Amino acid sequence: MAPRVLVSDKLSPTAVQIFKDRGVEVDYLPDLGKDKEQLLAVIDQYDGLAIRSATKVTEKLIEAATKLKVIGRAGIGVDNVDIPAASRKGIIVMNTPFGNSITTAEHAVALMFAVARQLPAADASTQAGKWEKNRFMGVEITGKTLGVIGCGNIGSIVASRGVGLKMRVVAFDPFLSTERASQLGIEKVELEELFKRSDFITLHTPMTEKTKGIIDKNAIAQMKDGVRIINCARGGLIVEADLAEGIKSGKVAGAGVDVFEVEPATESVLFGLENVVCTPHLGASTTEAQENVALQVAEQMADYLVRGAVTNAINMPSITAEEAPTLTPFVKLAEVLGDFVGQVTDEPIKSVEIVYDGATAAMNTRALTSAALAGLIKSQVSDVNMVSAPIMVKERGIQLTESRRDKSGVFDGYIKLTITTEKQTRSVAGTVFSDGKPRFIQIKGINLDAEVGRHMVYTTNNDAPGIIGLLGTTFGEAGVNIANFQLGRNRPGGDAIALLYVDSPVSDAVLDAVRGHKEIASAKRLQFDVASVD
Ligand SMILES: NC(=O)C1=CN([C@@H]2O[C@H](COP(=O)(O)OP(=O)(O)OC[C@H]3O[C@@H](n4cnc5c(N)ncnc54)[C@H](O)[C@@H]3O)[C@@H](O)[C@H]2O)C=CC1
Numbered sequence: 001m002a003p004r005v006l007v008s009d010k011l012s013p014t015a016v017q018i019f020k021d022r023g024v025e026v027d028y029l030p031d032l033g034k035d036k037e038q039l040l041a042v043i044d045q046y047d048g049l050a051i052r053s054a055t056k057v058t059e060k061l062i063e064a065a066t067k068l069k070v071i072g073r074a075g076i077g078v079d080n081v082d083i084p085a086a087s088r089k090g091i092i093v094m095n096t097p098f099g100n101s102i103t104t105a106e107h108a109v110a111l112m113f114a115v116a117r118q119l120p121a122a123d124a125s126t127q128a129g130k131w132e133k134n135r136f137m138g139v140e141i142t143g144k145t146l147g148v149i150g151c152g153n154i155g156s157i158v159a160s161r162g163v164g165l166k167m168r169v170v171a172f173d174p175f176l177s178t179e180r181a182s183q184l185g186i187e188k189v190e191l192e193e194l195f196k197r198s199d200f201i202t203l204h205t206p207m208t209e210k211t212k213g214i215i216d217k218n219a220i221a222q223m224k225d226g227v228r229i230i231n232c233a234r235g236g237l238i239v240e241a242d243l244a245e246g247i248k249s250g251k252v253a254g255a256g257v258d259v260f261e262v263e264p265a266t267e268s269v270l271f272g273l274e275n276v277v278c279t280p281h282l283g284a285s286t287t288e289a290q291e292n293v294a295l296q297v298a299e300q301m302a303d304y305l306v307r308g309a310v311t312n313a314i315n316m317p318s319i320t321a322e323e324a325p326t327l328t329p330f331v332k333l334a335e336v337l338g339d340f341v342g343q344v345t346d347e348p349i350k351s352v353e354i355v356y357d358g359a360t361a362a363m364n365t366r367a368l369t370s371a372a373l374a375g376l377i378k379s380q381v382s383d384v385n386m387v388s389a390p391i392m393v394k395e396r397g398i399q400l401t402e403s404r405r406d407k408s409g410v411f412d413g414y415i416k417l418t419i420t421t422e423k424q425t426r427s428v429a430g431t432v433f434s435d436g437k438p439r440f441i442q443i444k445g446i447n448l449d450a451e452v453g454r455h456m457v458y459t460t461n462n463d464a465p466g467i468i469g470l471l472g473t474t475f476g477e478a479g480v481n482i483a484n485f486q487l488g489r490n491r492p493g494g495d496a497i498a499l500l501y502v503d504s505p506v507s508d509a510v511l512d513a514v515r516g517h518k519e520i521a522s523a524k525r526l527q528f529d530v531a532s533v534d
């Protein structure tokens with residue numbers, strides 16, 4: 001059945017066309033995002049949800065979204081999506097990180113000019129026939145200091161536009177390197193210094209716990225008298241009441257505000273104040289940007305729903321459409337290895353070590369690790385996938401280490417997973433053969449070559465005569481057909497293992513009969529989510 005996507009915010013028609021062209025069914029209901037109850041009522045019908053900033057993807061909505069696999073944000077900020085809730089449910093959240101950045105930077109520059117020259121008020125007054133030439137005295141931008149808080153994609157475009165306008169640009173961003181700053185022709189400074197030196201301050205950080213309220217009473221107190229503040233990032237970055245106070249007292253000479261603490265903002269402490277220029281979250285609203293983000297989000301979501309390719313996901317490693325065919329069998333392998341260990345381990349796992357050997361070391365190991373972790377906890381958690389597994393593993397306090405190494409054996413590449421519990425260390429290694437199917441190649445350090453079947457039995461035993469006969473006879477008498485039988489041992493008479501791929505699940509009674517044999521140390525029934533090998 002074709003995957004089905006709901007577009008619940010206003011998006012360019014390009015998105016709808018792309019979904020259709022890619023074989024994805026699409027419902028374009030651009031006002032639905034604003035109607036929480038209605039959205040909640042229909043969300044269970046969709047595999048994908050394409051949004052902008054109006055749709056609020058809450059935990060409640062995610063709970064109701066029983067089929068949802070991907071949320072695509074046609075834009076940058078994903079603060080309207082409960083990402084931990086989506087991740088826990090295995091839903092990928094993707095955005096379009098560059099499509100609207102130039103446009104948004106231009107809006108910040110536009111607001112800077114609008115505030116410097118009081119354009120909206122001058123326009124209203126002129127059109128009202130007042131000709132108040134003396135009322136609207138502005139300030140020049142040339143030679144002034146522009147303070148950029150958050151110098152990522154948008155902030156650095158604003159910074160370079162500032163340089164182009166002959167401004168002195170200082171930036172505060174913990175992740176901005178001095179090299180990048182000098183490339184941009186700007187100066188990297190601490191926040192306090194930015195406050196002290198800037199004539200204009202523009203915000204371009206995401207909304208996080210750290211950035212929330214970054215401009216408040218205290219910050220404003222540190223600023224130059226007559227500072228002008230521009231916010232095209234997120235409303236919550238500024239404490240609006242504090243900014244309103246700053247404007248009223250004359251400390252702040254003007255503000256350009258595109259985004260508000262509560263949106264849609266139909267009322268605000270900032271409305272009606274002298275030289276506050278407001279726009280209704282228009283930062284990304286140009287024809288070009290909307291075309292870019294619509295096209296990109298639809299392509300990314302269709303790629304994922306139809307081909308399993310992951311691009312620009314916030315909560316999952318990317319898998320390109322090109323690498324998906326090569327990577328997919330190894331993703332399956334990683335999951336099977338994790339699943340094997342998860343099924344045979346009864347006590348809590350303390351740590352996991354994953355080694356990528358040879359060719360696998362050059363692959364997208366973030367994706368492989370996510371798959372291995374998903375396999376590992378699959379037998380304990382009913383609903384886990386590559387998106388939710390890393391946080392679930394972290395929440396359980398399981399330590400993870402990964403390493404890559406050059407080819408070290410006969411295989412071009414393999415993955416080895418080792419776990420540690422209070423009682424023991426357990427390891428399993430596997431590879432993918434040219435038939436594209438996963439194989440176990442080592443368990444407990446014992447080499448073997450075992451196909452992975454839907455139903456399997458794993459025994460550990462002393463290397464002694466009669467084990468093959470015992471298993472063959474017990475299974476045969478119970479009517480269980482053995483499709484494949486693999487044995488391995490560390491040395492003659494030492495520790496041995498057997499891995500049997502059987503056509504049907506083995507009953508407890510059969511397993512008990514096997515366990516009853518004096519040379520058998522353990523016997524486990526395993527189940528893998530793979531197509532039948534034959
Ligand atoms: N008004 C509008 O319509 C639009 C608003 N936006 C907003 O702009 C924000 C920035 O977008 P991009 O530049 O594309 O994001 P980005 O991720 O490229 O850049 C954000 C920068 O903020 C920095 N940062 C993070 N925490 C910080 C902190 N505590 N102090 C200082 N810097 C910090 C990061 O290091 C990063 O360099 C988005 O998160 C979004 O909320 C984006 C597009 C349109």
Ligand SMILES: O=C(O)C(=O)COP(=O)(O)O
Binds near residue numbers: 053054282284285
């Ligand atoms: O991309 C962003 O982060 C934006 O804020 C743009 O919001 P919008 O898509 O115009 O609702």
